[in-house]
Amino acid sequence: MLRHVGITAGLLVMVTAVMYSTAPIERGADRPDADALSKIVTEVELLDGMRSELASSMSGATNKTTFWQVCRPVGVEAQRFFEEHGYQIRQLALKNRNPNNTLDTEAELIYRMMEATPEMMGLWVRTEMEGQSGFRYYRRIVAEASCLVCHGPKEARPQFVKDDYAEDRAFNFEAGDLRGVYSVFIPDEQR
Secondary structure, three states: OOEEEEEEOOEEEEEEOOOOOOOOOOOEOOEOOHHHHHHHHHHHHHHHHHHHHHHHOOOOOOOOHHHHHHHHHHHHHHHHHHHHOOOEEEEEEOOOOOHHHEOOHHHHHHHHHHHHOOOEOEEEEEEEEOOEEEEEEEEEEEOOHHHHHHHOOHHHOOHHHHHHOOOOOOOOOOOOOEEEEEEEEEEHHHO
16 A cells, blocks of 8 residues: 655645545545546556556667657656646656756655655645645656666766756666656646
8 A cells, every 4th residue: 555645734644545545535625636636646657657668668778769769758648638637747856857857845845755755655735836726746756777778877878868968967876766756736726
């Protein structure tokens, strides 16, 4: 069973995962709608499964094919589903390759919690983004062995990564490391 963490009024509250629970979730200002929760968790799991499957099929490719056959399709699929439903999804990281994927203050707090608690896979947060209240779902992204072709030792990164990402910080990972987080924001009016 996964552990989820909720943050309400600045307090951290550990709760048992509702992902596999049969207990109903009461909708309210401090709880996400059960249907939205289920839909988001399912879609993020499918997205992460797609990332994992595509990455494992690359078997050592060291050119831009990796980006075009793994990273880009995952990003396109994420945007398609989540924009269609009025949600915002991002893949954020402390050690990022793209500066647009930098952790914001809240996401960094969650990232640090996940880093300190490896068994914590996801959590919901009652929050505000860009003046809108809503819920934000975070789910860990784990570095897999196949990811290390581009995210392993700094000196072993493919030439296209060195050439195209001058500010790259997404290296020196090992299999099993916390690579980043998926962040999905659901504005209240979309619940």
